[in-house]
Amino acid sequence: MIAAHLPALQVVVPLLAAPLCAILRQGTIAWLIALVANWCAFVISIALVLQVRELGIISYELGGWAPPIGIEYRVDLVNAFVLMVVSGVGAVIIPYARKSIESEIPRAQRGWFYTMYLLCLTGLLGVTITGDAFNIFVFLEISSLSSYVMIAMGRDRRALTASYRYLIMGTIGATFIVIGIGLLWAMTGTLNLNDLADRVPAIEEARPVLAALAFLTVGISLKLALFPLHLWLPNAYAYAPSAASAFLAGTATKVAIYLFFRFFFTVFGGEGFFDSTPLPEIIMVLSIVAMFAPGVVAIFQSNIKRLFAYSSVAQIGFITLGISLASEPGLTGALVHIANHAIMKAGLFMLIGCIVFRLGSMRLEDMAGIGRTMPFTMAGIVVLGLGLLGAPATAGFISKWYLAEAALLQGLWWLVGLILLGSVVSMIYVGRVVEIAYFREPSEKVAGLKEAPLSMLIPGWVLVIATIYFGLDTTWTVGIAQDAAASLLSALY
């Protein structure tokens, strides 16, 4: 029965496809393999969501070895949701990637790019699906190492320093995580998350356990670019090839955020423990600063990819804010924003990639008047930008609505105000892009541009339409996220 092996296939399909790309090398064939593998992964993730909704938590023993000895893959609604987001965003980006990569990466390296892409996808899906703490570390490194390579493939030479910086910071993060996991293992004798969830609450006052929590929090914060550990992100996103920027912006940080959920609410025994530590306050303060400081920095960027990279740091602040509230609407808002932000930011980087494809520049100043020569690309960017600032009838509104509601339920009026003020900051940087693109006279270069090729425009617009669709119909986002949040709070796993 193939249905019973879906959890393994989720990771194995892209994992096997990756070396296939490396062996065949040729760009188009590698692209085709990546396309098929990614779409398979997406279909599998949807099937998993449906299975989990129907049958509850799925436990899969890899190679038939029972959990304490073997590795267990464990799928509940939370990670099924994240799996769907990650593979779904990838599935939209891959058709787009072909033209974009052809213009940005030399022929000889294209096959390698898709290899790295598939490894990165494998890593992200593996981190999400596995029920084993050390396995998390392994997959996290697979995804990180492959993303360093993807970033370094950027055309701009600054891509190399950006990648190097990410490598240093990412490795520090990974080290912290592995120390945290090691401490947990030393204290409990298990690496299985489910067993950890059983044993940790009994000894959660022990100092090594608290130290483990601290190491894990800092390590994961580095990976998810929580302010002020975000310094690797802007340049990495700015100088990576467009397709890689879109993929990483949509998925990589989201998976790290998922680890927050898993460790705070599953391993460390749910709401009660999380609230008893100073963590909620610390994360809340950092999130609030993240909502504003990088947002303000974004306003003054002259490189459009850096602008939206800073915006990512700000939006991640919204997600972690939801986690710090530790209530059902708060976690719902955070989970929904994982999906919504993935859709919107991936879409933005894809459409920006369309502009870079035609214009060959990422400078905002060079884009004066581009709204007239590339109307569909720019219109898409406007809609996605509106989503980012949380305009009603876009996906962004839904996430912020739940976050604001969560703050209100806890009587935090000032926080409602701050969440909404955060949207005003996004309005300013989105507005700046719109003004330059529409209300300045096009330069000669811009006036001679053509609209982006359809193979790039259509995938971008799929996410534009998704942004509006998920602003109006939330059965697949809020519907799942709400149940997932409830299961997290009751520490079901």
Added chain:
Amino acid sequence: MSPADHILAALAIPVIGAILIALCRKHPNLRETVTLVTAVLLFANVATLLPVVLEGGRPAVYGFPVTHELSIAFEVEPLGMLFGLIASFLWIVNSVYSIGYMRGNKEPRQTQFYVCFAVALASSVGIAFAGNLFTLFVFYEILTLSTYPLVAHHGDAKARTGARIYLVLLLSTSIVLFIPAFLWTLSIAGTLDFVPGGILAGKASPLATGVLLALFAFGIGKAALMPVHKWLPNAMVAPTPVSALLHAVAVVKAGVFTILKVSIYIFGPEHLQATGASEWLVYLATFSLLAASVVALTKDNLKARLAYSTVSQLGYIVLAAAIATPLALIGGALHILMHAFGKITLFFVAGAIHTATHKTEISQLNGIGRVMPFTMGAFFIGALSIIGLPPLGGAWSKLYIALGGLDGDYWFVVAALMISSLLNVAYLMPIVVRAFFRPPDPDDHGHGHGHEAAAPAEGGSMWSRMQEAPWLCVVPLCFTALACFVLFFAPDAVETLLSGMLEAPR
């Protein structure tokens, strides 16, 4: 088609129109025909709902849920019916005028102009027919966004600054104040539906009611209540048809319409009166309407003066919503109608003067009534209606609001309204006097802008002296001026319609 289909059609027609207009961008005549046909169809379609509403029906579309608490839904009640009729009817008139104006001034980017206009109208209709606060909010924001390109139309530094202020003020007030307002409403009342008698009645404490009302009153920036009025004068950089329909009718009226709607269907008039929570708003609205009139006096730019006049007149409607007695509420709704026709006339005139002579300042208008008698005659009528003199429509609405104020024991309101009317005289009548009774300036031959006509020869016949704007501009403004007169005889009909909005649920 059932009434529910007509509601959906009212939203679909302008959107389809917008798409067709965009497709016809290479053929200006066809494009303008599409605009006109769309406008007429929209009005005809909205009008079919009127008999149903008059009979007490409340056609509704129970759209679809967005989340557990939020849903998109439409319901047509009398106030929304009135607003929908006004907006869609004046769109026809304004479209005719736009064609004359945009071609007369050889404006750039006309396709974008007509497309945005159609989208703005679709969202106005959406606001009018919204069945709950969330739906209203969605269309409210779309209206802001779709009018932004219209304000920035000229694309120069001034237009960009004006448009930026417009967008930032309207969006940020709506995000920072309006969203918390309906979030809070939801948490108190458990629903956001518009229900006669109010959903907060009996549930919100007087203090909470007062604070919520403040969130609504300032969060609905389109109502231009001081101190959130700055966007309106700044929006005057837009081409005049935009100022006329959107910034005298659709956008600003959407604001005060929302405030009336919130007062009647969210708070409930009786709740407002019983708690006294709206008393502060009575004072603030009175201040706003007087202060704006005073500012209007100081403006020499015609459109700026009219803009402040609009701020002042919107204050009347907010005042009515705050007084919340039945007469005041009917007066407020009537004022939406009466002021719409009066002010659109005045803006049409400003645009016609600009088209014919490129003059924008009041001090340049000496003697212009002799060369543009129809235009300035219409201005005179429109001005009288704004001042509130019989036999023009504006007289009724001010009377109702004043009587409503007496009902609510706000004596000073009557005094304030009288002072305001005097101020209206003071800032509008000098324009008329200048135009008809002052001799033209000697150095001004009225042709400095490519017009070939000779200087107005003294003593020639009236027709030979005339230098009117294109007839496509003049006819609409004469028509709306005439309508101000006709409306004087119509308050009964409107009152019959509106009385339904205050009835308790059946």
